[in-house]
Amino acid sequence: MVLSLSSFTINRERMIQEQLLARGIEDVRVLEVMRQTPRHIFVEDALKEQAYGDFPMPIGCGQTISQPYIVALMTEALELQGHEKVLEVGTGSGYQAVVLAQLCARVYTVERVELLMNRARRLFDRLRCHNISSRLDDGTIGWPAEAPFDRIIVTAAGPQVPAPLLEQLADPGRLIMPVGSRSEQMLQVVELIQGELRVHDITPVRFVDLIGAHGWAD
Numbered sequence: 382m383v384l385s386l387s388s389f390t391i392n393r394e395r396m397i398q399e400q401l402l403a404r405g406i407e408d409v410r411v412l413e414v415m416r417q418t419p420r421h422i423f424v425e426d427a428l429k430e431q432a433y434g435d436f437p438m439p440i441g442c443g444q445t446i447s448q449p450y451i452v453a454l455m456t457e458a459l460e461l462q463g464h465e466k467v468l469e470v471g472t473g474s475g476y477q478a479v480v481l482a483q484l485c486a487r488v489y490t491v492e493r494v495e496l497l498m499n500r501a502r503r504l505f506d507r508l509r510c511h512n513i514s515s516r517l518d519d520g521t522i523g524w525p526a527e528a529p530f531d532r533i534i535v536t537a538a539g540p541q542v543p544a545p546l547l548e549q550l551a552d553p554g555r556l557i558m559p560v561g562s563r564s565e566q567m568l569q570v571v572e573l574i575q576g577e578l579r580v581h582d583i584t585p586v587r588f589v590d591l592i593g594a595h596g597w598a599d
């Protein structure tokens with residue numbers, strides 16, 4: 382019998398072993414979803430062979446798809462059980478949204494760049510991710526009509542957590558976002574439990590700018 386595994390499948394498994402397991406990602410659901418999700422279709426053709434590398438990659442419009450380890454770390458930190466409504470700010474390529482969609486009830490994802498949003502929407506259709514709602518808007522104001530959200534993930538960096546996002550967080554709820562200057566940030570988890578906010582730091586990171594009413598100026 383000839384076993385034919387595509388180079389993408391092999392690279393993806395290597396990513397799981399060498400980048401995620403080796404660095405302590407333990408949530409088996411997160412690992413399984415990232416083992417199944419074709420990350421290479423979220424980058425342009427010329428970059429497909431590098432899609433499972435240990436680095437962020439350009440997706441056009443000056444934006445990036447996060448490094449696989451950062452996607453895994455942020456997803457694991459959300460502690461999803463499966464029943465949650467999750468708001469993502471910064472759809473970008475759509476990869477993170479597709480990972481989330483396999484781990485929760487529904488993803489609401491917001492992007493401000495139309496070209497990226499259109500491309501991501503085509504991928505949501507192609508992968509039959511019917512539990513993703515998307516919106517072209519400034520995500521720093523959240524998505525009031527669909528609030529509250531059990532989890533919120535912001536995949537661009539701002540000077541502080543936008544106040545509307547804290548207002549739209551369910552109780553109990555959990556938000557993750559890179560917070561800091563334009564050049565370096567701390568990945569922070571904000572937990573809301575019985576009306577009380579608790580913040581803890583995860584790791585220093587570098588993300589692209591969160592641009593909007595409650596982020597950086599354009």
Ligand code: SAH
Pocket residue numbers: 444445446447470471472473474475476477478491492493494497518519520521536537589590591592593594596
């Ligand atoms: N989660 C993405 C990575 C996104 S990069 C992925 O999996 O590929 C960050 C994205 O945030 C960029 O596409 C950028 O345009 C977007 N962004 C920045 N500020 C925003 C805002 N206020 N509202 C919505 N999207 C924003």
